[in-house]
Amino acid sequence: MITRRQRILLFSSSEQLKMLFGAETILVDGTCSRWFPIKRGGPQGSSLTPSVFIAYHSDMSDAFPMAMSFLFADDVAATMA
Structure with a gap:
């Protein structure tokens, strides 16, 4: 096999x-x-998934200048006051 x-x-x-x-x-x-x-998503435990996430979302804060962005590994949160 x-x-x-x-x-x-x-x-x-x-x-x-x-x-x-x-x-x-x-x-x-x-x-x-x-x-x-x-x-949907990337494989769990892959060392490449966080890098792809960062490359894809790195300019998100430019699109929303009044928002405070929190990015970690493969999670996104944005708050607007």
């Missing part, structure tokens, strides 16, 4: 990114489920 890690290593870099961010499997008792699409 091929492991999930071996499956990832079989594909090109773009396919790896697609699998890491576009689809997921569940491993139960050594058996992998079918791949299913991830429609």
